[in-house]
Amino acid sequence: MDDLESTVALIFAFISSVVILIYYLNPKQSNCLDCNSVISHQKENRYSITVNGEENSLCKKCFNKRQKQDDLVAQNCSCCSKKFTTRMKIHEWDIGSKLCFLCSKCNRKGESQLKSNFQLIEVLTDNFIQNNTGVNSLQEYVDSSNIEIDHQNDLNSQEWNNFIVKTTKFPSWKAMEAKAISELYSKHKSSIIEELCKST
Secondary structure (H helix, E strand, O other): OHHHHHHHHHHHHHHHHHHHHHHHHOOOEEEOOOOOOEEEOOOOOOOEEEEOOEEEEOOHHHHHHHHHHHHOOOOEOOOOOOEOOOOOOOEEEEOOOOEEEEOHHHHHHHHHHHOOOOOHHHHOOHHHHHHHHOOOOHHHHHHHHOOOOOOHHHHHOHHHHHHHHHHOOOOOHHHHHHHHHHHHHHHHHHHHHHHHHHHO
């Protein structure tokens, strides 16, 4: 009886080994849906995607790429409609009512338009002056300083900087100017986005 059991066990082990060997030596292969690279039979079910009800295999690289693509905050540039890839830098522009996502090329165009030289009166609006100084206008603020200011460059003097530090919450004139420019930029971004979208 022991001989029969050991013979059956031996036959079962042999059959199992043959099945496993056939499975691993089977030349059956499939191709990745995205890059068409060959995927071995053993790996074909690891990464798959269903397209139109049919299950398709993906290689690990393409599977990961699709996962990252799905995680992108936006799929296309808001201006030129260029499709974003996982390697592209996506630039966010907050234009108040919504977020726009720009590719690097459109972002460069937009930034260059934003950095065009503004007149001081455009940067330091009455609203900005009222919110940050307690006086009503830029002219009134300049007059209260008793500093001779004939040109915009005169604002870079140490005397003007000291006046800003003493009369505002800003640590320097540069900080005040940066805040004013930032507010101005946010107002202009919306129109710049519209222009960029028209030009592309």
